[in-house]
Amino acid sequence: MYRGKYNRIAGFYELLERPLDRFFNPLRGRAVSLARGRTLEIGVGTGKTLRYYPPDIELYAVDGSEKMLEIAKKRAKELGIDVKFRVAEAESLPFPNDYFDTVISSFVFCTVPNPKRAMGEIKRVLKPGGRAIFLEHTRSKSRLVDYLFLLPMKLILKPLLDDDPLRETHELVREYFEVEKEERHYSGVVRLIVAKNDKD
Incomplete structure (x- = not known):
């Protein structure tokens, strides 16, 4: 189960990701800058996105790993921002219906067991x-x-983190929401998708 794996590596998780930060952090900043109103981040991890949020939002954040969330809480305190943290799975969110203006997912759906x-x-x-x-x-x-880059990544990351970079999350989003904007980066290996909740 991914929770145990992420709990075990929480202390050095950011060290593992550091080579990718120069590519991904600008995209994290662009994604969370779009947040408005009461906002939920799913899979906040160690809180790498927290410094990019606009100052006028009401921010909630969940993660399935208690150890990762502890690091995120420390980061929020250092940044001086108020975040309401909860340990929770993406498949079972502890919030009422129609509660948030914005929901953000940043490099999460490659790991979620039931997308x-x-x-x-x-x-x-x-x-x-x-x-x-x-x-x-x-x-x-x-x-x-896919063959030269993503498949080798999957062979490494799947056993380590239950991470599958070959998922078609962009297609899944369309089943639930109306996509307003989609940006493809690095040949579509990373996508930034903005979608509206106006479907029944």
């Missing part, structure tokens, strides 16, 4: 007209990129 259930939970807690923002690893548009 469809998690997407349904995002839709449930998001207000009608609210926005879901996804910054996710996805299968690219190039078979060569």
Whole structure:
């Protein structure tokens, strides 16, 4: 189960990700800058996104790993920002229906055990007209990129973190929301998707 794996590596998780930060942190900043109103971040991890949030939002954050969340709490305190943290799975969010104006997921759906259930939970807690923002690893548009880059990544990350970078999260988003904007980065290996909750 991913929770135990992330709890074990929490102390050096950021060291593992550091080589990718120069590519991903600008995208994290762009994604969370779009947050408005009462906002939930799913899978906040160690809180690498926290410094990018606008100052005028009401921020909630959940993660399935207690150890990762402890680091995120320390980071929020250092940044001087108020965040309401909860230990929770993306597939079972402890919030009422139609509660958030914005829900953000940053490099999470490659790890979520049940992506469809998690997407349904995002839709449930998001207000009608609210926005879901996804910054996710996805299968690219190039078979060569998938074969030479993503497949080797999966072979390493799946046993270590239950991480599958070959998921088609961008297609799953369309089943639940109306996509307003999609940006493809690095041949579609990473996508930033802004979607509106206006479907029944």
